[in-house]
Amino acid sequence: xxxxxxxxxxxxLLILAVPLFGIAILSFSPTYGMDIFTTLxxxxxxxxxxxxxxxxxxxxxxxxxxxxxxxxxxIGVTLPAAxxxxxxxxxxxxxxxxxxALSLTFPPVVMAVGLxxxxxxxxxxDTAVGLAxxxxxxxxxxxxxxxxxxxxxxxxxxxxxxxxxxxGKVSSSIRWLLATQRMTLLGCFAAAVLTSISEVTVxxxxxxxxxxxxxxxxxxxxxRDLKPTGFAALTAWAIILYFLxxxxxxxxxxxxATV
Amino acid sequence: MxxxxxxxxxxxxxxxxxxxxxxLVALGYLILPLALVVEGSFGSSEAGFHRGGSTLTLLALExxxxxxxxxxxxxxxxxxxxxxxxxxxxxxxxxxxxxxxMLFTNPVFIVFGLSILLARTPPHIAVVLASSYVLMPFCGxxxxxxxxxFDLAQVRAARSLGATPLxxxxxxxxxxxxxxxxxxxxxxxxxxxxxxxxxxxxxLGRTITLATVIYTLTNTIGDWTAACQLCVVxxxxxxxxxxxxxxxxxxxxxxxxxx
Numbered sequence: 001x002x003x004x005x006x007x008x009x010x011x012x013l014l015i016l017a018v019p020l021f022g023i024a025i026l027s028f029s030p031t032y033g034m035d036i037f038t039t040l041x042x043x044x045x046x047x048x049x050x051x052x053x054x055x056x057x058x059x060x061x062x063x064x065x066x067x068x069x070x071x072x073x074x075i076g077v078t079l080p081a082a083x084x085x086x087x088x089x090x091x092x093x094x095x096x097x098x099x100x101a102l103s104l105t106f107p108p109v110v111m112a113v114g115l116x117x118x119x120x121x122x123x124x125x126d127t128a129v130g131l132a133x134x135x136x137x138x139x140x141x142x143x144x145x146x147x148x149x150x151x152x153x154x155x156x157x158x159x160x161x162x163x164x165x166x167x168g169k170v171s172s173s174i175r176w177l178l179a180t181q182r183m184t185l186l187g188c189f190a191a192a193v194l195t196s197i198s199e200v201t202v203x204x205x206x207x208x209x210x211x212x213x214x215x216x217x218x219x220x221x222x223x224r225d226l227k228p229t230g231f232a233a234l235t236a237w238a239i240i241l242y243f244l245x246x247x248x249x250x251x252x253x254x255x256x257a258t259v
Numbered sequence: 260m261x262x263x264x265x266x267x268x269x270x271x272x273x274x275x276x277x278x279x280x281x282x283l284v285a286l287g288y289l290i291l292p293l294a295l296v297v298e299g300s301f302g303s304s305e306a307g308f309h310r311g312g313s314t315l316t317l318l319a320l321e322x323x324x325x326x327x328x329x330x331x332x333x334x335x336x337x338x339x340x341x342x343x344x345x346x347x348x349x350x351x352x353x354x355x356x357x358x359x360x361m362l363f364t365n366p367v368f369i370v371f372g373l374s375i376l377l378a379r380t381p382p383h384i385a386v387v388l389a390s391s392y393v394l395m396p397f398c399g400x401x402x403x404x405x406x407x408x409f410d411l412a413q414v415r416a417a418r419s420l421g422a423t424p425l426x427x428x429x430x431x432x433x434x435x436x437x438x439x440x441x442x443x444x445x446x447x448x449x450x451x452x453x454x455x456x457x458x459x460x461x462x463l464g465r466t467i468t469l470a471t472v473i474y475t476l477t478n479t480i481g482d483w484t485a486a487c488q489l490c491v492v493x494x495x496x497x498x499x500x501x502x503x504x505x506x507x508x509x510x511x512x513x514x515x516x517x518x
Contacts, residue, residue, distance in 0.1 A: 114292025117299060137289065
């Protein structure tokens, strides 16, 4: 029975990992396409291009800055509502969080068309501010979902104790937040930034050439330039993510073991 | 009297204040864009794009099928993987890492990688396979959250009484996560309903969905009125899926209560 389970586990991991490995192998292809699988002549030219082409670096920096800005605003507007809902049981705050998360249930292309019309009316088309504001349409829902889920499962004893000892609402909330939710805030920020960097649909609609983003650069690279540099970029991105996630998971499991 | 009224207003404002920023931001990125989409749908179509009711119904049905099939496949695979993770800790650890890496990986690269890797597969099958792969991290998170709530002491007790892992999975864990399975299928179908890069590039433009038609109308033809009209159809179709989800959750809760 154990052998069957291991076999199933290996098969499932293969199903999950093969496309990613396939894309990683494509980044060593001498041309655009599946040549690498037939000619077996690996080439490092796309990796060299990724390293030496400034446009990728500029796009990554621009995406990261916009992602950080959007994530900070998203946490700033979601946090008071999440705190009021969890610590004070405010139903208004809960409904506001539900409204904020509602955009996740609409097709991204519909949201993108609506956001394009809004951004055009506001005169912010093809600007970094416009894109960062448009990115709020998914960084805010993500923050609402993450904060809501984590806050719901955290006890509020510390807050109640601080309040009973005479601390005000705001200072008690801050103490509760700092004592119990530091990792949640960090995770929420990271999730919002990473999602903002990966986003493509809204970026396609509300920007043109003036605002470089990593997803837009990849789209141009593959559709217009017909170069598999993007596959090198994805492979590098996935490797970095894997190491970061492994590091965090190992540290968390070690801490849990010591606790 | 005046002082009492001022006190009531002040107390109400203090209750509403935490929910105010997130409500205002949600108004900006959700209600306003959707209102502009509806407003845009009332104009006359410049490119002369007129579709009959039956064509639109067929288009909506095809879109729903191309969203539901990958959602079912992705949920099935995610359920198997999450169940296997209960009995295979090493697999569970690697699976969780894969989920997180995929969740924050740029979808553009995956779509283009899959369009090359699935180049020789029939378009509809390729679209279903690619969509399933892109949906798997989303479904996986929902299933992992559901199975994570299952008390592992019950598994150990059942194992010590001689139950096989398959029996435990089918008779104990699956009924426990029934609601999560329904949520995973319908929420991921709603998400997949907005995919346009996959049908365009992996399906080589031969699989036509509402999202691809909206994308073509806006980016190639430039007929925003027709695009907004189709966005309204997409929102209506989306509501059908959401309604289905609510009904399924309601019936699942009711049947669990009876049992």
